Amino acid sequence: MNKAFLYEMIQTPSPSGGEFELQKKIMTYMKEVVDTFETDVTGNVISVLNKESSCKVLLAGHVDEIGLMVTMITEDGFLKVTNVGGVRAPLYLGQKVQVLTDTQIVNGVVGYHQSLLESKSLKASELFIDIGATSKEEALTLVKPGDYVVAATDYCELMNNCISGRALDNRLGAFIVIEALRRAKELGASVGIYSATTVGEETTMRGAVWAAKRVKPTLALVVDVTFATDYEGTHKEEIGEIKVGYGPVLANGSIINNELNKKLACLAQSLNMNIQYEAAPGRTGTDGDRIHLENDGIPLALISIPLRYMHSSSEVGSLTDVEQIIELIAHFLVNLDESVNLSPYQDVLF
Structure with missing residues (x-):
């Protein structure tokens, strides 16, 4: 193997x-x-x-x-998303992510505020991604609606021949x-x-x-x-x-x-x-x-x-x-x- x-x-x-x-x-x-x-x-x-x-x-x-997809970009430069498959939206809060564009991978973070933390039925459409942009125009120089997003995590080996990732x-x-x-x-x-x-x-x-x-x-x-x-x-x-x-x-x-x-x-x-x-x-x-x-x-x-x-x-x-x-x-x-x-x-x- x-x-x-x-x-x-x-x-x-x-x-x-x-x-x-x-x-x-x-x-x-x-x-x-x-x-x-x-x-x-x-x-x-x-x-x-x-x-x-x-x-x-x-x-x-x-x-x-599974993953996310960019649906729109706000005037402040944040990315709004929808789910690609059966995502568990609460697990994405505070998570580092990668936006997969046609030419490069753009790093981002799923932001959050208190109401998102307290939500009992959080949906993917309520999430937003911070790529550091200060405006919609600046964000659009790197990403566009339709770009895929995945969690930015690696694998690791655990005890008893287990792995996580x-x-x-x-x-x-x-x-x-x-x-x-x-x-x-x-x-x-x-x-x-x-x-x-x-x-x-x-x-x-x-x-x-x-x-x-x-x-x-x-x-x-x-x-x-x-x-x-x-x-x-x-x-x-x-x-x-x-x-x-x-x-x-x-x-x-x-x-x-x-x-x-x-x-x-x-x-x-x-x-x-x-x-x-x-x-x-x-x-x-x-x-x-x-x-x-x-x-x-x-x-x-x-x-x-x-x-x-x-x-x-x-x-x-x-x-x-x-x-x-x-x-x-x-x-x-x-x-x-x-x-x-x-x-x-x-x-x-x-």
Whole structure:
């Protein structure tokens, strides 16, 4: 597992709708490993291995992150914003941010006053960003409405092989799907592998739709983060007991193919990995919700990394979980039979 590239991914801003710089870095990183790339105008990058195989496995991990977008500039030179995805507005108060313009990164700070601190329902539209400008005209020399804004935070390593940083949702998943391809190639996988770093999951899920339509996979493995419930104030009774550092999380729910889940759980056991489960009876809030509905219905499993403090600038996850999911997917690909049957009725005699 190439931690250096993971950390480069974390440090590269990639708001939903502005993923292209990071996608170019992924293509550079993967070009010596893959047979080819497939791309589309919405921004997806699909790293392809063994394209000649009739069995096509789509690995999907979204590469975009939540953020803000400049909507207007006040006469005093402050930037007003709206949300890009599911931001938690109170967490931005007093936060250093980066405004991503066409030519440079402009530093700023999310300002606040007493009424914002006391607000019980703060919205992104109530926030304002101070870039040091003294007038609207001066601010417009650097930024414009439509520019993206992300929190100006870096990653850091914590105890017990944990890391913290902005946009672990879902840099970890995107990293896993490309590393799983690399590892599967080392192990001699022969099935078609299509590792899609998808765009737009946090806002429209457009990348998932376009990737599924393009690849038309036999099956899909979606990799995303899920809520850890191993700290105070979480609701274990809603999704289950999920701990950071305790292994991959498989979702149980209506869009999940049970046969795939069984194969993954059995394989994990043979690899001496612990598997955790989450309840996802309806929509999962991931790319899987859209992938499953494409073509004639794509069987899929959702494999998640437990994450604390999701959609903050200091999310916490475990590199041990990341490593295990890479190995689990890679070995699944190596062991996959091209004639795989995932029908729930395969044992029924007619």
